[in-house]
Amino acid sequence: MWAYIRFELKNTLGYPIAMIVGGILPLVLVLSNYHATGHAALDQATAKGVFVTLLPMVPLGLVILPFTISFARDMTSGITNRLVLFGYTLTRQLLAKFIAVLLLVLSMTTLYWVVLSQMLPLPKLSLLALVMIYLSMICLAGGLYLLAFAIAQVFEGFNMIQGIAMLCYFGIAFTTGSMGVSQVPAGVTQLSRWIPFKIFRETLRAQWQGQQLAGFQDELLQMGVFILITFALYCLAKRYRRLKKRPV
Template sequence: MWHYIKFELKNTVGYSLAMIVGGLLPLMLAIGNYHATPDPIANQALAKGLFATLLPMIPLGLVILPFTIAFGRDTTDGVTDRLVLFGYSLAKQLIAKFVSVFILVNIITVIYCLTLLHILPLPNLSILSMINIFTSISILSLSLYLLAFTIAQVFQGFHLIQGVAMVFYFGIAFLTGSMGTFQLPSTIESVMQWIPFSIFRETLKAHWATGFLSDMQSQWFKMIVFLFITVVLFCLAQYYRYAKRHMSSLRILIK
């Protein structure tokens, strides 16, 4: 199993799209959008805002776009079914792929934090805030991973899956404020509150050096709700996949 995990990790690192949109892009946007002023307080506030705003782009960029496309390609080409014949069940494939995602996302997050804490005028993070960052990034990674797999299972055809993945990536990025702030209808804003990018950013900025767990309860509640929603979607996709195969088998028997 560990050899398969290493194989998936090498594939992920070698996937240039993932490394650009999830690894390089958030870091470059944070550095490129920072402009120092004579006011050190304003500089620190801007640095914290950029750091918090672009941090969720790491799991979004490393998971939702490249892995949805990769799932779709593997499913379309029959790679998933062939791996089952070699003893790697779908569950094992999912676990191996997620472990590789988890490792890569956390490595990129460490690089992101160390680089920006060194370059930008950021105050030191409290231990609790650091725990919050990596816990939240891990939950987001798992949630987006389940969403990626759901998309790849529901939609058919590589190009369609690729198009849907891009819509989800840019849609989440724009609607959650990762690529600018927009005035949205109240209904859309209410729905987007349950994609916990915004509350994660606000909690991180407001409690940068906090030592109180109670300050983060609301954020973690929304993280868990978002994870639960993606688990439900994942289960529905599995049922859809099973039902579709069952119907195909029935058609063959009838013929």
């Protein structure tokens, strides 16, 4: 299986859009949004603010856009089916793709943390907070991955899926406050609350040097709910696809 995961890793790395949107863009946005005032406490708070605000953009950028588009392309051109005939069931393909994209998310998270720790006046993270960052990234990557798969299964055609993926990417980014605060209808705001970006930011900001797991309890709970919801969407999308494709 490792050889196949390596294949999927190289395949994912082959999409420059993934590295730009998920790797470089969050870093650029952090650095362009941080302005030093000369006041140490204020600068530290600002640095923490931009750090936590844009960190969820890493899994969002690495999963939603490149994965959805590459998976749609694979489905349209018959690559998915070709791999099934080589013995890689859809579940195995998805698992390998997820491990590949997760490795990228964790690598980019590390890069984000290391680079910004050097460039911004960030206070030292507690070990627990650091572990929780990685755990949250895994949860977000998992949930967004399931959502991306659901999009690729429900919609037909490469251009349509690409359009929906972009809509989701920018929609999530704007409604969760990752790209500024936007005036959106109340219903959209309610919907976006199920995407646990806000609680992740608030918890990390409050528990930056936290030593108690209890401080992360609510966030973990909401991450769990997010995964459950996206898993339900994944199952529905898979069932929808099966019913639609099933020969009579």
